[in-house]
Amino acid sequence: MMKFNQAGVPETLFGLVKHYSPTGEEADVVNWLVNQFRENGYDQAYQDTIGNAIGIKGNGPKKMVFLGHIDTVPGNLRLVVKDGEFWGRGTVDAKGPLAAFVDAVNDVQVHPDWQIWVVGAVGEEGDSRGAWHLRNQIQPDLAVIGEPSRYDRVTLGYKGVIQFQINCEQPVSHSAGENSSAGDKVFESWQKILLRVENYNHQFEKMFEQIQPTILSMSSSQDGFTQKAEMKINVRLPVQVSPLDWKTNWLLDSVGVTYEIMGEGINAYECDRNSELVRAFVKSIRGFDIRPGFVKKTGTADINIVGPVWNCPSLVYGPGDSNLDHTEEERISIQEYIDSVTVIKNALNLLSIAIM
Template structure:
């Protein structure tokens, strides 16, 4: 492995599933200090914060340092580097770090790289920073491949559907499971009608995570846990009240208020800077909307500024046992990030 891959390889070598990120965070703080950041530290809940520049205009580059569980041996075959988080999303976080290290920041700008903890959990890292920065631009670190930018992420709402009723003989009445399944089938029919002719990003994507039924003494109970990815037009509150709330004889509960969908402006100054940078790097730029949810959904309703998500890697490898990244693509993404910063007037390349 070449020395110039040290940021990426080092991050991958420090396995950091959600809740166990300290070793990886300590590595990145030290690495940032070594390569010229003005300040690098962890905040009170464990986010890595790296700062370069002292100007009043902030750009926040928000990645995450935690990964899903499932450690993968870190090794390289040719141009391919394997390891948990190579794509989701230590590749992006390392690219942010290496790009900023290569740029001299103008006096009126400040660049802030954040390696958030808990993105794969409840996004507590992103929630914690919402009130601490006032950025002019935001770049979210998630894989999009080097020549594409992500504009939108769907919303999400997890819900519990349950039916309780007095026990009856199976020959003379419906069970609680029957009632719950009939309601689920009717809901799916309504969802399919809503989705007809719409793109993925504008559809409702509902799936059953778990289902259970039991009968004790005089009572029967059925329970179904569902996870629903939501379009911009349907907030979690609307989904729970106007869709799930109309089910017959079904109790609906949620453990959290859900996360609304978010979609960025493709004509923003930031998006145009990325499109120009990708073209100048020999690529054909493209836009992506994702069916998942990211920290973009958490911070942008508060920050309300131009944003894109960007990072190297193939997102279909997220969470897989075969997660890997192409080193050449990684450095292409670093070059794109440097060019974007120059196009935005933030800095110039170090000689």
């Protein structure tokens, strides 16, 4: 049975949010969550070698994983309960979804054929080291990743991403001369890439299917002898364009510039809408006499990392309005949170993984 504090906030949600844990400072909240697993009778509860909080309930051969992240962006917020909403850093992104996983699994009895993992992963707002570590440690049969999309919607995809830099270095020339400056050449290269992207995007109406390049920073300088210019660009990629494809086929030859790729990039990931897992969540949401929604997001999440390796039925789910992510207005409806816990429990029951 879900427990509430005197302010009417579910204790699991309040406890996670109360422990401020920006990326790199998750140790205290991880210890708190591991203790919660133990107090609620999980069969195993521990912190793994990378720092993730792990709770396992049940001992069957089949595995279902609820993967949330326990870190937040920086910027602590005052905890406030007002008009049925709980305000605080992480209430939406993404301690709300993680807490909902915990409260749902706390309330069910796991079928003997199954074990349910609840994971509070570290580092998602940074290098996602928690997910990178976990993806090769277990092989689940079903996976739910925790990110906010409201209690009545299921998220089925996240775009990929790659970053690169356009660089130009050349001898200084007079600004009144015929030669283009280093900045001109970098900008010309950017315009060529942008034109090709725009031509590609005309084929697709949905943003999830389009390429989205964005300038992160640009600068130019000279010391009297040498001009330098650079532009750093972030590119959100659809399923059809992999980071390798972008590196190989999309960076056009431009005179006088070089391209510097930053990291390997991350592939987009799309879940199977017709999987048994998605059907169970959809049916559970319909139990509220509402029409379930489906979402594909233009950001990147831990499912991009674990999904291709686990290769099992999966989806992304969690209460909260993602428009409030990373803002000073971050807050979650307590009733929506409660409803999301019910959705998860009913889905587990429909999948014959657990009973309430």
